Amino acid sequence: MDRTLAADLARLPELLDATRGAAADALASLDARPVVPPAGKPYDPEPLPEHATGTDAALAAFHDRWEPRLSASAGPRYLGFVTGGATPAALAGDWLTAVHDQNSNSALDGGGQDLERETVGWLRDLFGLTAAHSGTFVSGATMSNTTGLAIAREWLGERLGVCPAEDGAAALGPVRVLSGAPHSSIAKALSVLGLGRNSLVRVPTLPGREAVDPAALERALADTPGPAVVVANAGTVNTVDFDDLRAIEALRERHDFWLHTDAAFGAFAALSPEHAHLAEGLDASDSVCVDLHKWLNVPYDSAVQFTRRRDLQARVFQNSAAYLGPLGDHPDLVHLTPENSHRLRALAAWFTLRAYGRQGHREIVERDIACARALGAALEEDPAFTLLAPVRLNVVCFTLAEAPAPERLAALREAVAAEVFVTPTVYEGTAALRAAFSNWRTTQADVRRAAEALGAAAREIA
Numbered sequence: 071m072d073r074t075l076a077a078d079l080a081r082l083p084e085l086l087d088a089t090r091g092a093a094a095d096a097l098a099s100l101d102a103r104p105v106v107p108p109a110g111k112p113y114d115p116e117p118l119p120e121h122a123t124g125t126d127a128a129l130a131a132f133h134d135r136w137e138p139r140l141s142a143s144a145g146p147r148y149l150g151f152v153t154g155g156a157t158p159a160a161l162a163g164d165w166l167t168a169v170h171d172q173n174s175n176s177a178l179d180g181g182g183q184d185l186e187r188e189t190v191g192w193l194r195d196l197f198g199l200t201a202a203h204s205g206t207f208v209s210g211a212t213m214s215n216t217t218g219l220a221i222a223r224e225w226l227g228e229r230l231g232v233c234p235a236e237d238g239a240a241a242l243g244p245v246r247v248l249s250g251a252p253h254s255s256i257a258k259a260l261s262v263l264g265l266g267r268n269s270l271v272r273v274p275t276l277p278g279r280e281a282v283d284p285a286a287l288e289r290a291l292a293d294t295p296g297p298a299v300v301v302a303n304a305g306t307v308n309t310v311d312f313d314d315l316r317a318i319e320a321l322r323e324r325h326d327f328w329l330h331t332d333a334a335f336g337a338f339a340a341l342s343p344e345h346a347h348l349a350e351g352l353d354a355s356d357s358v359c360v361d362l363h364k365w366l367n368v369p370y371d372s373a374v375q376f377t378r379r380r381d382l383q384a385r386v387f388q389n390s391a392a393y394l395g396p397l398g399d400h401p402d403l404v405h406l407t408p409e410n411s412h413r414l415r416a417l418a419a420w421f422t423l424r425a426y427g428r429q430g431h432r433e434i435v436e437r438d439i440a441c442a443r444a445l446g447a448a449l450e451e452d453p454a455f456t457l458l459a460p461v462r463l464n465v466v467c468f469t470l471a472e473a474p475a476p477e478r479l480a481a482l483r484e485a486v487a488a489e490v491f492v493t494p495t496v497y498e499g500t501a502a503l504r505a506a507f508s509n510w511r512t513t514q515a516d517v518r519r520a521a522e523a524l525g526a527a528a529r530e531i532a
Contacts, residue, residue, distance in 0.1 A: 074122035085125045092129060096137065100145035100511070106487040107139055141491065146511040147520055150493035152307070152335050152465070154367040154508045156418070163421030164369045172414040175404035176394055183403055186416035192423050193374055196431070197337045197360065198346075199353050203376040204383075206406045207415045211334040211361040214375040216259040217383070217407055218357030219247075222299045222328040223263055224382040225356070229297040229326065235386045239264035246294045249301035250275045250282025250313060253332055256301055280311035284318065291325040298327045304349055305336020308497050308504065309459035309467050312336060315351030331355040334373075335508060338365040339463060341432040342439065348463070365435060365464075367510045368418040380406070438464050438507040441517050445505055448521035454528035458497045467495070469502040470528060476501045478531060485527035490520040 071079075078085060116135075142148055144155040156164065174182025190205040208214050223242070227234045232241040239245075247260060247270045257267045274286040282302070291298060302313040318329060331352060337360045339345040340352070352358060356379060362372040377383055384401045387408060394404050404410055423431070446461035449468050456474075458467045470478060479494060479501055486492075492503045505520070 072122055074124045078125050088126070088129060092133065097144070100142050103142050103145075104488040105142045105145065105147050105491045107141065108487070110139065143491075144509075146509050146513065146516040147490045148509065149505040149507060149520065150491045152361075152364045152506040152508050154364050155510055156369045157367045157422045157426065157510050159425030160366075160368040160418045160422040163418035166421075167414050167417045170414065170417075173411055174414045174416070175402060175410065175412040177402050178394075182414045182416075185414065185420060186403065189416040189420045189423065190374060193360070193362075193419070194376065196341065196423075196428060197333075197352060197358075198340045198349065199358070199376060202378050203353070203358065204378075204380045205374050205376040206403055207412070207419075208373050208375055208407055208409070209371040209415075210363065210373045211253070211332070211359055212255040212258060213408070214334075214359035214361070214373045215253070215255050215330070215332060216262055217375045217387075218330045218359055218377060219256070219259045219265075219299070219301075220263055220386045221357055221377050221379055221383045222330055223265060224386050225328045225379060226297055226299070228382065233385070245269045245299070246271050246290075247299045247301060248273050248287060248290050248294070248327075249303070250287070251280040251303055251306050251308075251311070252301050253303075253307060253334070256332065280306040280309050282313045282318075284314055284321070287318065288321055288325070291321060291327060294325075296326075298325075300327045300329050302329060302331045302355070303336070304331050304333035304352060305339070305463065308465070308495055308502075310336060310463040310465045311459075312339075312348045312462075315349075315354060319351055319354040328357070329355045330357045330359070332359045334359055334361040335364040336463070338431075338435050341428065341435045344436075345439065345463060362419055365438070365508045366419060366422065366431065367434065367508070368415075368422060372415045372419060375407075434510045435464075438509070438512060441512050441514060442466055442505070442507045444514060444517045445507075445521055448517070449524070452521070452525050452528070454525060454532065458500060458502055464507045466505040466507075467497055467502055468505075469497075469500055472532070474501050479503055481531050482524070482527050485530060486520075486523040489523035 143153055172182040174186055186207055194203055208217060223234050226242055234241055245265050250273050257270050260269055261267050273290050274283050275281055276283050302315055302318055304312050337349055339348040358376040360374050362368050362374060363370045384397060384405045388397055388405045397405055403412055442461050442464045446457055446466045449455040450457050454471055455468050456471045458469055483492060492505045495502050495504050
C-alpha cells in the first residue's frame with residue numbers, strides 16, 4: 071500500500087473529524103456568506119500531483135482554491151432553479167451512503183434493495199399513490215422523465231404489436247407526444263429515446279395559464295392516428311401551474327394514450343391540506359416523475375420514478391449477465407433503470423423521512439409556500455416590479471415594471487447576488503425572473519432580506 075494512503079488509513083478517525091469540522095464551518099457560514107460569490111480571476115487548472123500528499127493537504131487545497139468559489143446553494147436565499155438543501159438527517163444519511171458504499175442494484179447483496187423499496191413505499195404514501203405504482207430511485211427529474219417515457223415507448227409498441235426494446239424506436243413509426251407546457255427535459259428525453267424532439271406536440275393552454283386546455287387536448291388526441299403519449303404537468307417551472315389530471319383521465323374513455331405526469335416538485339402539494347387538491351388524480355398516471363433533491367431536501371442527486379407497468383419497465387431495462395440478479399416476478403433494480411451501478415441514494419431519503427415524518431416535511435412545504443406568498447406580496451407592493459402570475463405554490467414569477475429587457479434583469483440579478491439568487495426565464499414573451507422556495511432553512515426573515523435587496527437594486531439600475 072502507498073505509504074501516504076496507509077498513513078491516512080491509520081489516521082482515518084482524525085481525518086474524518088477534520089472533515090466534520092470543515093463541513094460544520096461551511097454550514098455555519100451559510101447565512102453570512104455571499105449566496106453567489108463574485109466572479110474572481112479566470113479559472114486556471116493545476117496539474118495532477120505526481121506524488122501523494124494526503125488528505126490533510128487535499129482538505130487545505132479545497133478550502134483555499136475551491137470553497138470560496140462555491141455558491142451557498144444549501145442556504146435559505148438560494149432561490150434559483152428549484153433547489154432544496156439537505157436536512158440534518160438527510161446529510162447524515164448521505165454521509166453514511168458514502169461510508170457503506172453500496173451498489174444497491176442486486177438481490178445478491180440485497181440489503182440496499184430492501185431499504186430502497188421501503189423508502190419508495192413511504193414516498194408513494196406521501197404523494198397519495200396506491201400500491202399499483204412501483205418505484206425506483208434515479209439521479210434526477212431528467213432521468214425520471216426519461217425512464218417514464220421509455221416505458222411509454224414500450225407501451226406504444228405493445229399497442230402496435232412491435233417491441234421497441236428489441237426492434238428499435240423506428241418500429242413504431244411516427245409518434246406523437248402531447249403536452250401543454252412541457253419541461254425542457256421532456257424534449258431531451260425524447261431525443262435520447264430515439265422518438266425525436268419533433269414528436270413533441272404543444273397543445274394550447276388555458277387563457278393566461280400554463281395548464282393544458284382539456285378541450286384542446288381532446289381535439290389533438292382525436293387528430294392523432296393510433297395510440298399517443300400525454301405528458302401532464304403537476305407544477306410547471308415558471309408559475310407552478312397544474313394540469314387538471316382528473317379531466318385528462320376522463321379523456322381515456324374516448325382515446326387511447328399513456329399518461330406520464332411530470333410532478334418533479336408539484337407532487338409535494340399533496341403534503342399540504344390547503345393545496346392537496348392540486349395533485350388530485352396523480353395516481354391515475356401510468357408513470358410519474360418526482361424530484362427529491364428539490365422539496366424533500368436531500369442532497370444531489372436524487373429522484374424517484376413511479377409506474378403502473380413494471381413489466382414493461384423490465385422489458386426495456388433488463389440486463390442479462392450471469393453475475394446479476396434474476397429478472398423474475400420481482401425484478402432486481404438493475405433491471406428497472408438505465409444504471410447498472412446505483413448508489414444507495416435512498417438512504418438520505420430514508421433518514422429524513424424516518425427522522426421528521428409526514429408532519430415535519432409538511433411543515434417545510436407549508437413554510438416555503440408562505441414565504442413565496444410573502445415575497446410575492448412584497449414585490450406586488452413595490453412599484454419597481456410586476457408579478458406575471460399568481461403565486462400558486464412556491465414560485466414567484468416577476469419582472470421589472472419598466473423596460474424588462476434581459477440585460478436589465480441580468481444587471482438586477484448580479485446586483486443582488488450576494489443576498490439572494492434568482493434565475494432568468496421568459497413568460498408569455500416577457501423576460502422575467504423566478505424565485506423558487508424549497509429550502510428547509512428559509513424563513514420570513516430571509517424573505518425580507520430578499521425583497522429589500524431586490525427593491526434596492528431595482529432603484530439603483532433605474
